[in-house]
């Protein structure tokens with residue numbers, strides 16, 4: 308058996324994956340969570356961090372990004388191994404001494420697990436890239452699609468590109484941290500939440516509408532940018548140390564459809580009432596799962612219940628003497 312054999316590996320750290328990780332921990336399973344993005348939270352973090360959600364049990368209303376923070380705290384309570392920025396490309400069965408295991412391969416490493424829970428939602432998110440001269444060459448060298456380490460931006464001159472929540476949020480987040488920030492957006496309509504935009508307008512950050520990036524400059528690292536006004540054609544050169552591109556995301560189920568699982572349509576994995584796919588020890592929950600014969604109800608609350616069921620089912624798969632019912636958490640000391 309491989310050294311690093313996990314009981315349960317969860318693919319996707321959206322709300323379903325995070326809550327499932329908590330349940331798996333409660334069942335004492337050695338758990339790993341793998342997420343293709345460098346951040347957790349799935350659709351909530353990527354598509355609508357500033358929106359209020361009204362249908363999460365126990366919250367009359369909660370900001371999506373605040374729910375993600377709470378889910379992260381809860382999901383990582385039992386300290387699962389967490390691999391971010393890693394997309395699983397291949398799932399297959401390997402024969403090992405001592406029994407067969409699931410093998411999950413990303414482009415960087417291979418993981419081994421007794422059971423697998425797929426909570427991949429609407430698929431792996433990848434940031435939309437900006438196809439302008441200099442940008443691809445300087446990606447990771449000052450051109451960033453995610454802020455992975457805010458400390459690196461301390462005292463820097465930053466150009467932010469985009470008009471959605473991420474672009475506006477990063478302006479607000481970095482305003483007292485960077486030496487200067489300029490926001491450019493190709494239109495005069497912003498997708499960002501109105502309240503955040505209003506807050507941004509109160510700062511001294513220039514909001515340059517109808518301006519786009521024409522070229523990123525720099526050899527080993529970003530040193531500047533050429534921007535242009537798409538209405539007048541005017542061009543300007545700017546000295547900047549970082550270019551943060553926040554122009555949305557694409558989601559794609561990608562390789563998952565080729566892992567040998569029965570599908571319902573082309574977006575859902577077919578599961579039974581215990582969240583089991585047709586592969587032994589492989590479960591699906593949340594937006595990606597369709598319980599056979601039922602129309603999927605793609606809501607956060609659905610994923611919570613399905614994730615809890617799948618984690619408990621995985622516990623009984625690994626130990627057939629275990630009960631499906633985990634006991635009440637109120638009787639535990641966590």
Ligand code: FAD
Nearest residue numbers: 319321322323343349350395427428430431432593594607
């Ligand atoms: P996701 O949130 O999609 O997370 C899946 C994660 O898996 C992603 O982070 C993805 O990067 C990762 N992943 C995918 N493939 C791989 C791979 N191969 N390897 C590694 N990682 C992978 N629901 C409500 O209940 N109430 C609401 O008010 C509400 N409002 C919404 C508003 C908007 C604008 C949208 C778009 C959705 C809303 N929803 C709402 C729906 C809700 O967001 C989803 O039901 C929920 O996010 C599903 O969670 P999930 O964890 O199953 O999937």
